Amino acid sequence: MLLCCRLQYDGALLQRAGAASLPARREKAERIRSVRGRAASLAAGLLLRHGLFLCGLGEDQIRTGPEGKPFLAGNPAFVSLSHSGDYAACAIAPVPVGVDIQRIVPVSARAVRRFCTAGELAWLERQPDPRRAAIALWTLKESYLKASGELTEAVFAAEFQIGTGDEAAGPGGWRFSIDSRIEGYLLALCEKD
Known part of the structure; x- marks a missing residue:
């Protein structure tokens, strides 16, 4: 729920x-x-x-x-x-669950480099709205952190992918989704498979 x-x-x-x-x-x-x-x-x-x-x-x-x-x-x-x-x-x-909602605001390049993997950084460079894409990655990682109980460093090192329709994928054994229906916000949900 x-x-x-x-x-x-x-x-x-x-x-x-x-x-x-x-x-x-x-x-x-x-x-x-x-x-x-x-x-x-x-x-x-x-x-x-x-x-x-x-x-x-x-x-x-x-x-x-x-x-x-x-x-x-x-x-x-x-x-x-x-x-x-x-x-x-x-x-x-x-099952273990994590939710994160974030307002889409500017994120410093330094912060993005801290929580994104090399693959995610390369993906961000190709996005039409890198700010929104960075917040999407952040919300996914936060929801995973809350659900899994992993250490922050391990969560930041985990690789996430986001599709064109806000479909999301991350570490195995977990289901991820992003909801963008609230204007100016992104909500990510992580549940154990």
């Missing part, structure tokens, strides 16, 4: 969202200084609560790992959260 929402920055709405949030998510949001950051964190948590309800899973199973990543006790399902700009996303699946 994939859920996505657009954020609102109304103070009263944020207070209600905080009150409706699970304690760990509320505490995390309270540590964030910016209104946008708090809204994004709360929205991702509320999507998780709603998704669990739709899947018939209890929110009492939600735990938070040492790195802050949510998981469900007993692994009845796997969850992943993401937020960027004005959107938040949540994925829930019976």
